Amino acid sequence: xxxxxxxxxxxxxxxxxxxxxxxxxxxxxxxxxxxxxxxxxxxxxxxxxxxxxxxxxxxxxxxxxxxxxxxxxxxxxxxxxxxxxxxxxxxxxxxxxxxxxxxxxxxxxxxxxxxxxxxxxxxxxxxxxxxxxxxxxxxxxxxxxxxxxxxxxxxxxxxxxxxxxxxxxxxxxxxxxxxxxxxxxxxxxxxxxxxxxxxxxxxxxxxxxxxxxxxxxxxxxxxxxxxxxxxxxxxxxxxxxxxxx
Amino acid sequence: xxxxxxxxxxxxxxxxxxxxxxxxxxxxxxxxxxxxxxxxxxxxxxxxxxxxxxxxxxxxxxxxxxxxxxxxxxxxxxxxxxxxxxxxxxxxxxxxxxxxxxxxxxxxxxxxxxxxxxxxxxxxxxxxxxxxxxxxxxxxxxxxxxxxxxxxxxxxxxxxxxxxxxxxxxxxxxxxxxxxxxxxxxxxxxxxxxxxxxxxxxxxxxxxxxxxxxxxxxxxxxxxxxxxxxxxxxxxxxxxxxxxxxxxxxxxxxxxxxxxxxxxxxxxxxxxxxxxxxxxxxxxxxxxxxxxxxxxxxxxxxxxxxxxxxxxxxxxxxxxxxxxxxxxxxxxxxxxxxxxxxxxxxxxxxxxxxxxxxxxxxxxxxxxxxxx
Numbered sequence: 001x002x003x004x005x006x007x008x009x010x011x012x013x014x015x016x017x018x019x020x021x022x023x024x025x026x027x028x029x030x031x032x033x034x035x036x037x038x039x040x041x042x043x044x045x046x047x048x049x050x051x052x053x054x055x056x057x058x059x060x061x062x063x064x065x066x067x068x069x070x071x072x073x074x075x076x077x078x079x080x081x082x083x084x085x086x087x088x089x090x091x092x093x094x095x096x097x098x099x100x101x102x103x104x105x106x107x108x109x110x111x112x113x114x115x116x117x118x119x120x121x122x123x124x125x126x127x128x129x130x131x132x133x134x135x136x137x138x139x140x141x142x143x144x145x146x147x148x149x150x151x152x153x154x155x156x157x158x159x160x161x162x163x164x165x166x167x168x169x170x171x172x173x174x175x176x177x178x179x180x181x182x183x184x185x186x187x188x189x190x191x192x193x194x195x196x197x198x199x200x201x202x203x204x205x206x207x208x209x210x211x212x213x214x215x216x217x218x219x220x221x222x223x224x225x226x227x228x229x230x231x232x233x234x235x236x237x238x239x240x241x242x243x244x245x
Numbered sequence: 246x247x248x249x250x251x252x253x254x255x256x257x258x259x260x261x262x263x264x265x266x267x268x269x270x271x272x273x274x275x276x277x278x279x280x281x282x283x284x285x286x287x288x289x290x291x292x293x294x295x296x297x298x299x300x301x302x303x304x305x306x307x308x309x310x311x312x313x314x315x316x317x318x319x320x321x322x323x324x325x326x327x328x329x330x331x332x333x334x335x336x337x338x339x340x341x342x343x344x345x346x347x348x349x350x351x352x353x354x355x356x357x358x359x360x361x362x363x364x365x366x367x368x369x370x371x372x373x374x375x376x377x378x379x380x381x382x383x384x385x386x387x388x389x390x391x392x393x394x395x396x397x398x399x400x401x402x403x404x405x406x407x408x409x410x411x412x413x414x415x416x417x418x419x420x421x422x423x424x425x426x427x428x429x430x431x432x433x434x435x436x437x438x439x440x441x442x443x444x445x446x447x448x449x450x451x452x453x454x455x456x457x458x459x460x461x462x463x464x465x466x467x468x469x470x471x472x473x474x475x476x477x478x479x480x481x482x483x484x485x486x487x488x489x490x491x492x493x494x495x496x497x498x499x500x501x502x503x504x505x506x507x508x509x510x511x512x513x514x515x516x517x518x519x520x521x522x523x524x525x526x527x528x529x530x531x532x533x534x535x536x537x538x539x540x541x542x543x544x545x546x547x548x549x550x551x552x553x554x555x556x557x558x559x560x561x562x563x564x565x566x567x568x569x570x571x572x573x574x575x576x577x578x579x580x581x582x583x584x585x586x587x588x589x590x591x592x593x594x595x596x597x598x599x600x601x602x603x604x605x606x607x608x609x610x611x612x613x614x615x616x617x
Contacts, residue, residue, distance in 0.1 A: 051503050063508060121599040123606075162560060163553050171559020176574035178496070183582040190590055198597045203604065 037080035110136035130224040148188040155181040305349035371451035
């Protein structure tokens with residue numbers, strides 16, 4: 001899992017930084033697609049949600065503009081749909097192959113970690129709990145976004161094809177979908193701005209989802225258990241010639 | 246001494262003199278006017294009250310009766326007020342009368358009714374802005390003029406009884422009138438209900454506008470709301486006064502409000518009250534024959550949403566506030582987003598704030614502990 005990037009251009013090895021592979025290239029592209037489509041969906045959805053507001057009126061100054069906005073919204077939704085289907089499909093495929101990494105699954109340890117973290121934040125404990133590959137904050141992000149997009153996707157489809165869905169579902173789901181789509185979008189936006197942006201931009205700048213790598217210091221500080229596990233595995237399976245930091 | 250006396254009494258004498266003249270004027274004027282009116286009317290009626298009076302032959306071949314029933318004239322609004330024949334028949338001041346120049350009876354009517362504006366200039370001006378005036382300008386001389394609705398020699402107070410208003414419109418708009426008579430509004434009107442709308446309540450009186458325009462369509466829900474959002478009025482009939490408010494929050498209502506605010510001249514098909522409830526034939530929503538009754542609602546929806554299945558009608562929340570019984574899906578969704586998710590977000594917020602505090606304190610401690 002870990003790899004060493006060293007200054008290989010010269011024979012004089014001055015400094016080496018150990019980095020840890022955190023995301024595959026597919027996962028990184030998935031995140032880019034997710035980011036772009038969610039941003040477009042949010043920005044094109046907002047004027048539709050607040051259609052009676054003055055700023056929305058100014059933006060959507062002709063009926064054709066509403067249509068254009070909706071077309072953009074639908075194209076972005078197709079993009080997000082592809083990302084979601086790929087993600088879920090890939091997960092199912094890995095489950096069938098019985099090689100799904102369980103790091104992202106919520107466990108009882110996360111509840112204990114959250115409790116310990118709370119005690120730390122309230123100055124009751126001096127030390128933070130130690131985390132594995134994904135801490136409970138990151139798991140919360142993943143699952144909140146997962147369910148948020150599921151709700152938005154399902155309700156969005158109902159709103160796009162209400163005639164089709166009422167063939168076999170009660171009509172009451174249509175106004176419920178409208179309410180859910182409208183509310184969940186705001187809930188998800190607030191959550192991302194509040195929770196995700198704090199943790200990846202303000203607490204520390206964590207760009208590993210774009211680069212795919214996490215450096216040695218961050219890995220040992222924030223994902224200590226995973227770092228120790230890898231170090232253990234590494235020393236056990238170390239081969240001659242492999243660089244150790 | 247005498248001089249002084251007169252000088253002293255002069256104002257009183259003058260005042261009494263002026264008062265006497267004024268009282269005399271007050272006393273005399275109406276009496277004189279009435280006398281003149283009666284004289285003129287009686288003078289005219291000396292010939293025109295004769296049922297045998299010769300008909301007026303017009304070049305078109307039409308025969309116009311010149312007979313005036315004195316009883317009808319006496320029971321009109323104008324005659325008892327002393328408004329004389331020549332107030333309207335301005336060209337006729339003597340006998341023999343001047344030559345009639347009209348080609349046909351309609352031309353005669355359309356000429357004589359212009360006299361109405363002498364006294365009723367406001368209402369006359371309003372009619373100039375009406376649908377009826379537009380039709381006349383377009384060449385249809387059958388378009389109604391004052392006398393067609395109000396009558397001529399038999400002119401009455403137009404809304405006594407109130408049914409008279411709709412009956413008057415019904416003289417020409419027969420089909421709509423017969424629909425209206427069977428409607429929830431019309432049938433109540435003829436039972437003596439004073440609250441229900443007559444034609445003019447929705448269409449206006451003198452400046453009646455074309456109800457088929459985009460402007461009329463876009464304003465229509467507000468027109469209905471004039472009564473249907475009136476809580477005191479609706480309470481009398483056990484009807485909800487929230488129908489308009491809830492409509493405004495609905496998909497249709499929001500759509501309409503956007504068009505109303507931005508593009509009032511662009512025709513838009515989003516549903517307005519009359520699209521579902523009907524117009525002149527409107528029935529109580531509880532009436533099985535109503536277009537929005539349980540049995541007919543699907544067909545009504547299908548007018549705009551062709552081919553939808555019976556479940557579709559469940560998508561319509563029916564001018565009702567969200568409730569567990571009527572709209573369980575919306576109820577639970579609303580409950581989820583009002584009682585659950587806000588707390589999740591609040592907890593997230595508190596957690597982040599605690600983290601910011603803890604991190605700041607930790608950093609401060611570290612920098613203090615660092616050897617300088």
